[in-house]
Amino acid sequence: MSKGEGTNMASDYDNQLIESVTVRRHRLLAAFLFGDNPHERRWMDSNRLFFLSIAAAAVIAALCVGYSFVSHLLEA
Known part of the structure; x- marks a missing residue:
């Protein structure tokens, strides 16, 4: 060797x-x-992704409503 x-x-x-x-x-x-349950783990991953998607949609909707409100106030 x-x-x-x-x-x-x-x-x-x-x-x-x-x-x-x-x-x-x-x-x-x-x-x-x-x-240690792999099925629960998959469920938790999808649940977390779903709630993050809902939170992102809420933030985007709030930004759109805020922008619309401010632009309406500035027009008047």
């Missing part, structure tokens, strides 16, 4: 270890935030 092959194997092991730690952290964070 040459010197380069031993270093490459160690590097591969290190990369695998780092990748497995990253995956484990991601899974732990997801389990902490959403629980």
Whole structure:
């Protein structure tokens, strides 16, 4: 076995270890935030997206109404 092959194997092991730690952290964070039920997790993601969409629509509507009100006041 040459010197380069031993270093490459160690590097591969290190990369695998780092990748497995990253995956484990991601899974732990997801389990902490959403629980361990994957169906509930999908439901929570879609619910959050729905409520964010409703909030964005409300902000856009409020800006339109405010702009209309101010432009009407400035015309008179």
